[in-house]
Amino acid sequence: MSAPSAIAPFTGVPALLDDLRREAPEIEVRESSSETAVFAFDAGTAPRRGGPALDGPTVAFPATVGDVQQLVRLAARHGVSVVPRGAGTGLSGGATAQPDQLVISTDRLDRIVEVSPADEVAVVEPGVLNAALNERLAPLGLFYAPDPASWRISTIGGNIATNAGGLRCAKYGVTRESVLALDVVLADGSLVSVGHRSIKGVTGLDLVSLFVGSEGVLGIVVGATVRIRPLPVARRTLTAFFDSTDAGAAAIGAITASRVRPSVIEFLDEITLDGIDAAQGSGLSARGAALLLIELDGFGIDEQTAELTTALVAAGARVEVENDADAEVLWELRRSGRRFDAGSWFAGGDVAVPKSRIAELFAGFPAIAARFGVSVSAVAHAGDGNLHPVISLPIPAGADPAVVPPAVHDASDAVVRAALAVGGTVSGEHGIGTVKRALAAEELTVRVREAQLAVKNALDPAGLFNPGKAL
CATH class of the missing domain: 3.30.70.2740 (Alpha-Beta Plaits)
Incomplete structure (x- = not known):
């Protein structure tokens, strides 16, 4: 497979910094140093413990879309590759960067531009935290469905970059199902808008789906129009404990075979329950060797509960409806209860x-x-x-x-x-990032990989956006 078809002349970060000071002094830039080393990694690739202090990449903090465009143009002028970065909560190395690269952080692009209950959409900048959007929506009786485990600290832009999912995917789908339109800065610094504010729209190719999950290799998302939904009239948590991991895993099929569609279905195996108990003193394993943690929502919740309970009991489960306080504890244990032993x-x-x-x-x-x-x-x-x-x-x-x-x-x-x-x-x-590129090559055929690189080359012919990632 071929490399990008055009290579910009590389004059380096120092020359880029000179131009930034002269042409865009209003943009905060932190030069490569040991203090920027944290920007060299994401959550999944950070070193286990400190060694000698290493220099990180140069990091820019644009405050406007125009700032992003200016940064991209200047980086292209000097052949400096660009690494877009959200909150750095990724787990596959998609935001890792070298000292000779420019990290463009979306941290300050954090405005909720619009909330339209009538259209059931919100317009946000990429640095908006997932949790912040839902805090804004809750008083309006609305919510944004995608909820990765890092929802309190991960950004909408980062969620879009990896097509993040989360617990509610069972009913509401992953991030792609909630994104209607995107504003994207391309490798030449131009700003394009793709998609539609309307729920339906089939004009042209589906470029929104192309950018969602592209891990910053095609462009930098600077705005998103996302679907928002009415908060369910009711929510209820059920636990289904089993005597073994095998029994619990097999019972997942009983849920699919029923007429109930829970909003969340989480399965925790025996080793996981033991680990949570050891870290949190929670006592889950005293109730069973495996757990299906389920959330139902919407109308007819009593009928949903009855039908699902019947199906799970027939599959060998011990089912309980949890009160609100216990349910909150259980969901927090699921999201953050696992702790990795320092030993x-x-x-x-x-x-x-x-x-x-x-x-x-x-x-x-x-x-x-x-x-x-x-x-x-x-x-x-x-x-x-x-x-x-x-x-x-x-x-x-x-x-x-x-x-x-x-x-x-x-x-x-x-x-x-x-x-x-x-x-x-x-x-x-x-996402694929750096961690799973070789494994992704085992899944994708050579022709498919060539097609993906052709798309990359069409949008980023100099290969300056997040090189060495995803593809």
Whole structure:
């Protein structure tokens, strides 16, 4: 496969900085130093512990769309590649950067430009936090559906970059299903608007879906028109505990076979429950060896509860309706209760498989664990087949915690390949970034990869937007 077709002359970051001081002094820029080292990584690639202080990239903080355009034009002038960055909560290395690159942070592009209940849309800048948008919408009786586990600290722009999902995907879909239109700065500094404010719109190719999930390799999203929805008239949390991981995973099919469509279906296996209990003192494992944590919403919630309870009990579950206070605790445990032991090496990530194959993937974990001498567990957005595996291995006395044995990463790759073997994908919502590029090449055919690079070359012929990521 070919590299980008045109290469801009590289005169470097120092020359770029000179032009920025002269032509755009109003834009805050932090030069490469040890203080910008945090911008060299995202949450998934940050070093386990500090070593020698390393210099990070140069970082710019535009406050307007015009600032972004100016930064892109000047970077192109000097052949400096650009790394767009939101809150840095990504887990696949999509926002990693080198000292000779320019990071463009969307941190200050954080306006909620408009909320229109009549059109059921909101217009936001990319630096708006997912949680901040919902705080604005709640008094209006509305909400924004995508809710990744990092919803309190992740940005809408970052969610768009990876097509993030979250817990409510079971009913409301991932970010792509909630994005109607985008404003994007392209590699030549031009600003384009794609998509429609209307719910329907088929004029031209679907470029919105192209940019959603593109991880900053095609352009920088500077505005988004997103769908908002009425808050449900009721919400209810059910727990379904099982005697084994296998039994719980198999029961997911009983939900699909019922007529009930929960807004959230989360599955936690035995190792995960034990880990949460150890970290939080929660006592979940005393109730069972595996858990389906379910949220119902909308009208007819009593009827939904009755039908789903019947289906789950028939599948071997012990079902309870949780009160609001207990439900809040359970959802917080699901979102942030897992803690990674400082005495262990670990690797995480995500895969997605057809819902009918979830149980098969969990059933294969013990063999992978035995093959590599590690522990393998996962939580799953069971409503859409998206699993978040964790591979862990205790650190022996005297070993360097920063040097992760190959067995940990090899086991993680084995889980991904097991997902591919049952018709799945290497990532459901975390993105490819730098971490999964080789694995993505195993999923995509050569011709498909060539087509993707052709799109990249058409929009970014100099290859300056987030090089080495995603594709």
